[in-house]
Amino acid sequence: MQIDIEGRKSVEALMAGGKRLLEMVAVGLPLLAVLNEMLRLAEELASGCRCGISLIDPDCMKSLRVGAPSFVQDRTEANRNHGNDESGPCDLAASLEAPVIVPDIASETRWSPAWRERSLADGRRACWVAPVLSRTHEVLGSFALYSPTPGNPTPFQRDLMGELAHIVSVAMERAKMDLSLRRSDESFRAIVETTPECVKVITRDGTLLRVNSAGSNLAGSPDPAALVGACFYDFVALEHRDQYVVFNQEICSGKTGFLEFDIITLHGERRHMETHAAPLQSGDGSIVQLGVTRDITARKQAAEQLWKSAALMVKVEQISLSGSFCWRPSSGGISCSEQLYRIYGIEPGARITMDIVTARVHPGDRHIVDNALEQARDGKDLECDYRLLLPDGTVKYVRMQAHATFSSQGQLDYIGAVQDVTERRQSEEALYGLRAELAHVSRVNGLGALSASIAHEINQPLAGIMTNARILVRLLNAEPPNVEGALETAQRTIRDGHRASEVVNRLRAMFRKEVVMTDTVDLGEAAHEVIELLRSEIRRKRIVLQLKMAGDLPPVTGDKVQLQQVILNLLLNAVEAMQGVGDRPRRILVRIDRDDSDDLCVAVTDTGTGFEPENADRLFGAFYTSKREGMGIGLSVSRHIIERHGGRIWATSDERFGATFAFSVPCCACPVLDQDGPGARCQDARAEMGVAMRIPG
Numbered sequence: 001m002q003i004d005i006e007g008r009k010s011v012e013a014l015m016a017g018g019k020r021l022l023e024m025v026a027v028g029l030p031l032l033a034v035l036n037e038m039l040r041l042a043e044e045l046a047s048g049c050r051c052g053i054s055l056i057d058p059d060c061m062k063s064l065r066v067g068a069p070s071f072v073q074d075r076t077e078a079n080r081n082h083g084n085d086e087s088g089p090c091d092l093a094a095s096l097e098a099p100v101i102v103p104d105i106a107s108e109t110r111w112s113p114a115w116r117e118r119s120l121a122d123g124r125r126a127c128w129v130a131p132v133l134s135r136t137h138e139v140l141g142s143f144a145l146y147s148p149t150p151g152n153p154t155p156f157q158r159d160l161m162g163e164l165a166h167i168v169s170v171a172m173e174r175a176k177m178d179l180s181l182r183r184s185d186e187s188f189r190a191i192v193e194t195t196p197e198c199v200k201v202i203t204r205d206g207t208l209l210r211v212n213s214a215g216s217n218l219a220g221s222p223d224p225a226a227l228v229g230a231c232f233y234d235f236v237a238l239e240h241r242d243q244y245v246v247f248n249q250e251i252c253s254g255k256t257g258f259l260e261f262d263i264i265t266l267h268g269e270r271r272h273m274e275t276h277a278a279p280l281q282s283g284d285g286s287i288v289q290l291g292v293t294r295d296i297t298a299r300k301q302a303a304e305q306l307w308k309s310a311a312l313m314v315k316v317e318q319i320s321l322s323g324s325f326c327w328r329p330s331s332g333g334i335s336c337s338e339q340l341y342r343i344y345g346i347e348p349g350a351r352i353t354m355d356i357v358t359a360r361v362h363p364g365d366r367h368i369v370d371n372a373l374e375q376a377r378d379g380k381d382l383e384c385d386y387r388l389l390l391p392d393g394t395v396k397y398v399r400m401q402a403h404a405t406f407s408s409q410g411q412l413d414y415i416g417a418v419q420d421v422t423e424r425r426q427s428e429e430a431l432y433g434l435r436a437e438l439a440h441v442s443r444v445n446g447l448g449a450l451s452a453s454i455a456h457e458i459n460q461p462l463a464g465i466m467t468n469a470r471i472l473v474r475l476l477n478a479e480p481p482n483v484e485g486a487l488e489t490a491q492r493t494i495r496d497g498h499r500a501s502e503v504v505n506r507l508r509a510m511f512r513k514e515v516v517m518t519d520t521v522d523l524g525e526a527a528h529e530v531i532e533l534l535r536s537e538i539r540r541k542r543i544v545l546q547l548k549m550a551g552d553l554p555p556v557t558g559d560k561v562q563l564q565q566v567i568l569n570l571l572l573n574a575v576e577a578m579q580g581v582g583d584r585p586r587r588i589l590v591r592i593d594r595d596d597s598d599d600l601c602v603a604v605t606d607t608g609t610g611f612e613p614e615n616a617d618r619l620f621g622a623f624y625t626s627k628r629e630g631m632g633i634g635l636s637v638s639r640h641i642i643e644r645h646g647g648r649i650w651a652t653s654d655e656r657f658g659a660t661f662a663f664s665v666p667c668c669a670c671p672v673l674d675q676d677g678p679g680a681r682c683q684d685a686r687a688e689m690g691v692a693m694r695i696p697g
């Protein structure tokens with residue numbers, strides 16, 4: 001009876017002790033504390049036995065220190081391999097995964113004599129071991145009772161061993177779990193510490209619980225610990241604070257979110273932030289905010305800068321109605337500004353190819369664009385004017401300019417702009433029409449006035465001569481003839497005849513001007529200046545003009561202005577010859593080179609209407625014209641000027657279309673300065689030219 005009460009008390013004590021141990025495990029007390037308490041309990045209940053716990057998990061052992069009332073041993077692989085004497089029955093129990101009972105160590109021969117002697121010397125006579133197994137039957141170590149007397153364990157002692165071995169396994173699993181949590185926490189901390197983003201944990205009321213170095217640096221504090229406990233809201237710029245408080249409360253209510261806001265650092269600097277936040281359960285169970293915040297100040301400033309320049313570009317583009325583009329001829333890639341899409345009437349953002357672009361060029365101006373594309377093959381800068389014909393029938397006048405750039409690898413790219421000049425061109429057109437009209441009227445008026453004055457001046461003496469002649473006839477027919485009167489009348493007739501010839505001489509004197517022909521003229525430069533003068537006219541008529549000059553041309557001696565007048569006449573005639581030409585490219589080629597006689601030759605070739613070959617000589621005659629409003633003076637004046645320079649002028653008509661008008665002058669011209677020869681004619685013609693020349697506006 002006595003025994004039963006003692007036995008029950010032991011069982012109850014074991015149950016209470018086991019419960020206490022499990023509570024220690026549950027609240028997370030260190031493994032060593034639990035095991036030491038277990039050893040104390042076991043030795044208290046196991047009636048004089050001593051107790052030992054061997055662990056073979058290296059991770060757990062790191063957190064243990066041996067030195068309990070009895071002992072806790074490290075049973076790692078290393079210890080066993082080095083033949084630790086204490087290892088005998090414990091290892092066997094572990095490897096068998098079953099209890100090992102050694103009733104009498106003195107007669108035990110399974111292990112070394114040294115082990116036996118040490119055990120006996122230590123007062124251990126019997127040894128009973130239970131393996132410590134995890135839930136997955138992994139061996140974690142062993143739990144041993146050492147009795148000072150030989151024999152087998154009592155049933156209670158067996159229960160005690162089993163129960164405590166089980167609690168050891170629970171405590172070890174918990175210890176392992178704590179360790180792996182600690183490790184993952186450490187690696188998490190390491191990640192958080194090394195990340196360049198600011199990582200922070202803040203409570204619902206804004207208190208900073210944790211912040212990494214990046215975060216404290218950003219706030220302007222060298223030590224993250226110094227910020228813990230501070231109110232994060234104090235860092236948020238005033239105008240964003242309310243918004244941030246609401247955001248934080250939403251996160252702390254379990255939502256995830258994103259927010260952009262500004263902070264003011266401890267140095268008073270404003271920084272733009274972007275944060276991604278998620279709720280996190282803190283140690284006390286409350287929900288806090290885990291926020292990853294990035295400094296986007298530089299990005300925002302760059303974006304703002306970009307936006308400003310883009311806005312500026314759009315504004316410039318809008319004012320000048322021009323759009324910009326980049327074109328890489330090798331790949332055909334084109335990128336355009338929005339304004340350019342609008343000019344070309346293409347849906348913004350649509351893929352642009354050269355085919356799409358050229359399809360919108362007016363058929364009458366394709367050759368201009370083709371010519372520019374041809375020049376692009378040589379990497380030249382491009383500039384041309386052409387019309388667009390949009391699908392809805394709208395016609396636009398545009399001017400394209402593109403600059404060639406080469407990368408270090410020799411890659412050719414064009415950067416250019418297309419300007420819509422429709423309005424300007426329309427007003428130019430109207431102005432030109434008006435000017436042409438005015439010029440014609442003043443020309444006609446001028447001629448009219450000139451003829452009236454000539455008629456008036458000559459009519460008077462002629463009328464006098466006619467009257468005198470009639471009187472003379474009457475006087476001589478009288479009976480008898482009045483000879484005296486007739487003589488007087490004849491003298492008046494002679495006087496009137498002189499008056500008429502004086503009028504003619506006066507007219508000639510009026511148109512005569514002295515000509516200085518000793519200039520050294522660079523014909524190439526002279527031609528270039530004329531072309532510049534005509535450029536807008538040529539552009540207006542959508543003609544492609546090319547100037548080809550041989551190198552190293554010597555100068556000629558002569559009158560630069562007169563030679564330029566000839567070139568101007570030839571060019572204007574070429575331009576006019578292409579009026580109405582729509583079935584072929586309108587081109588003018590000006591070539592300057594030496595001819596077979598070493599004279600300098602200027603040839604103007606056009607793709608215009610041409611002329612009948614049999615008319616070739618008549619063209620240079622005065623007043624020959626095939627034009628409704630032509631004067632027929634330009635070529636005859638040109639011939640006089642060229643002959644006066646000792647040169648010649650001629651024309652050839654192309655078999656298919658177009659003509660070439662050319663002149664040649666000696667490199668060292670010897671002009672003839674006579675009064676009544678070709679030189680005088682030239683002077684007369686030059687005077688007439690003021691009427692005949694059409695200078696484009």
Ligand code: ADP
Pocket residue numbers: 569573574577606608609610611619624625626627629630631632633634635636658659661
């Ligand atoms: P206008 O131009 O006033 O007719 P010009 O003396 O300059 O006077 O020209 C005389 C004529 O020569 C022209 O009317 C035209 O028939 C012919 N002609 C001149 N240049 C060309 C040309 N490039 N192509 C064809 N015919 C031309």
